[in-house]
């Protein structure tokens with residue numbers, strides 16, 4: 001484990017859920033037969049990823065089959081939502097089909113690598129992005145589970161915030 005991540009981990013709260021009204025969800029969200037454990041985890045402040053019992057690969061986003069070895073036996077494991085920015089994009093326009101974001105631009109979508117899950121990459125919006133200054137590849141971020149609201153279809157959603 002890298003020393004600076006260990007330092008952050010000791011200071012981190014045990015629970016990652018936060019009660020606030022943030023950005024809406026981009027699309028209709030909620031569980032289906034494949035991803036219910038992911039959504040159930042967010043509700044209690046856990047980030048859960050699938051893991052293949054055959055080759056031990058971490059998998060995100062949820063699937064029926066391991067993309068590496070085609071094993072159908074997948075489990076779910078909790079991962080500490082601490083990572084680094086792999087890539088990002090800032091959106092200034094409310095695109096057709098995403099009218100819920102009217103009044104919520106600009107927003108930043110992050111692709112975050114999770115060191116505790118073999119650098120598996122997970123997508124999510126950044127919290128309060130316009131006020132946080134420039135974003136750099138490699139910045140440390142932590143996941144926050146935005147509590148459920150009408151604008152998130154009644155489900156908690158994963159957001160990211162910088163913390164270093």
Ligand SMILES: [Zn+2]
Pocket residue numbers: 052053054055056057066067068069070071
């Ligand atoms: Zn596999």
